[in-house]
Amino acid sequence: MEFVTPNLTNLLTTAVGFILFVWVLAKFAWGPILTLLDQRRDAIQGDYAAAEKNLEEAEQLRGEFESKLHDIKVIEREKVQEAVKRGEGLAASIVAKANEDAVQKVAKAEEDIELETQQAQLVLRDSVVAMAIGAAEKVIGERLDDQLHRRLIQEYIDSIGPGSAPHA
Amino acid sequence: MRDRKVATRYAEALLRSAKRAGVLDGVAESYASLREMQIGRSDLRTFLDSPQVRTQEKKELLHKVFDGRLEPLLLNFISLLLDKNRIENFRDIGEEFAHLVEQERGVMRARVTTAIALPADLEQQLQARLGALTGKTMILEKRVDPAVIGGVKVVMEDKILDGTVRTNLDLLRKTLEKAPVR
Numbered sequence: 068m069e070f071v072t073p074n075l076t077n078l079l080t081t082a083v084g085f086i087l088f089v090w091v092l093a094k095f096a097w098g099p100i101l102t103l104l105d106q107r108r109d110a111i112q113g114d115y116a117a118a119e120k121n122l123e124e125a126e127q128l129r130g131e132f133e134s135k136l137h138d139i140k141v142i143e144r145e146k147v148q149e150a151v152k153r154g155e156g157l158a159a160s161i162v163a164k165a166n167e168d169a170v171q172k173v174a175k176a177e178e179d180i181e182l183e184t185q186q187a188q189l190v191l192r193d194s195v196v197a198m199a200i201g202a203a204e205k206v207i208g209e210r211l212d213d214q215l216h217r218r219l220i221q222e223y224i225d226s227i228g229p230g231s232a233p234h235a
Numbered sequence: 236m237r238d239r240k241v242a243t244r245y246a247e248a249l250l251r252s253a254k255r256a257g258v259l260d261g262v263a264e265s266y267a268s269l270r271e272m273q274i275g276r277s278d279l280r281t282f283l284d285s286p287q288v289r290t291q292e293k294k295e296l297l298h299k300v301f302d303g304r305l306e307p308l309l310l311n312f313i314s315l316l317l318d319k320n321r322i323e324n325f326r327d328i329g330e331e332f333a334h335l336v337e338q339e340r341g342v343m344r345a346r347v348t349t350a351i352a353l354p355a356d357l358e359q360q361l362q363a364r365l366g367a368l369t370g371k372t373m374i375l376e377k378r379v380d381p382a383v384i385g386g387v388k389v390v391m392e393d394k395i396l397d398g399t400v401r402t403n404l405d406l407l408r409k410t411l412e413k414a415p416v417r
Contacts, residue, residue: 103272122334188416196411200404205383215353223387223398224357227364 239331242324246331249312250339258306263336265305270329283322290317313397343371345391348378348399353387 210220254260272279285292294314301310316322337344345365347353353361358375365373369391384400 193417200408219385220357224360224364
C-alpha cells in the first residue's frame with residue numbers, strides 16, 4: 068500500500084483559499100445573515116409577547132365572563148325563587164278562595180234545604196188541615212138534620228146574654 | 236152620586252124638623268110610601284132626576300100630585316132638595332131617615348143568617364134574647380144561606396154575633412194552620 072504524502076503547496080493554497088472564503092463571508096454575508104436572524108428572533112419574540120398578551124386578555128375575559136355568568140345564575144335563581152314564591156302565594160290564595168266558596172256554597176245549600184224543608188212541611192200541614200176540615204165539613208153537613216139544626220140554633224140563643232158574644 | 240155624609244146630614248135635619256113640628260110619624264110614613272112609589276115607578280124617578288125639567292115645574296107638579304096626601308113638611312123638604320140640587324140623594328136620605336126614626340123609636344134591625352129557615356118559636360126566642368141584650372125592639376131580617384152549614388149569625392149595626400158551624404170550622408182551620416210544624 069502506498070502512502071500519500073501531503074503537498075505543502077496544496078496545503079497552503081487550500082488554507083489561503085479557506086481564509087479568503089471566511090473573510091469574504093465575514094465581510095459580505097455574515098452581517099446580513101445575523102441581522103436577518105436577529106430580525107427573525109425579534110419577530111418571534113414579538114409574536115410570543117403578543118400571544119402572551121392575548122392569552123392574558125383571554126384569561127381576563129374568561130374571568131369577567133365567568134363572573135357575569137355567576138351573576139346571571141344568581142339573578143336567575145333569585146327570579147326563579149321569587150316566581151316560585153309568587154306562585155305559591157297565588158296557589159294559596161286560590162285554595163283559600165276555593166275553600167271559602169265551598170264553605171259558602173255548602174252553607175247556602177244547607178239554608179236552601181232547610182227553607183225548602185220548612186216550606187214542604189208547611190204545605191203538607193196546610194194540605195192535611197184542608198183535608199181534615201173538608202172531611203169534617205162533609206161529615207157535619209151529612210149528619211145535620213132538622214133536629215140537630217134546631218139544637219144548634221137553640222144553643223146559640225142560650226149563649227146570648229149580657230156581655231156575651233159567641234163570635235164577635 | 237151616592238154620598239152617605241150628605242144623606243146623613245139631610246136625614247138628621249128632617250128628623251129634627253119633624254120632631255119639632257110633632258109630625259115624625261106622619262113624615263116617616265109618607266117618606267116610606269114615597270120611597271116605595273119612587274123605587275117602583277121609574278118614570279117618576281126619571282122626572283125628578285131629569286136636568287131638562289126646570290126645578291119650578293118639578294115643585295109645581297109634586298105639590299099638584301101630593302098636596303093633601305103627604306105631610307106638608309116632607310113636601311117642603313123635597314122642594315128644598317130640588318133647590319139644593321140634591322134630589323138624586325132622595326133614596327139614600329130616605330134610608331138614613333128610616334134608620335134614624337127606628338133609633339128614635341128604640342127599634343134595631345138585625346140580619347139573621349141560618350142554614351135552614353128559622354123556626355117561628357126559635358125566632359121569637361132569638362128576638363127576645365137580642366132585645367134583652369140591646370134594650371131595643373128588634374126587627375129580624377132573616378136570610379137562609381146553606382154555606383153557613385149550621386148555627387146562627389147575627390149582624391146588628393156594627394156588632395157581629397157569629398155562631399155558625401162555618402165560622403167555627405174556619406177558626407179551627409186557622410188555629411191548626413198556626414200550629415208549629417216541628
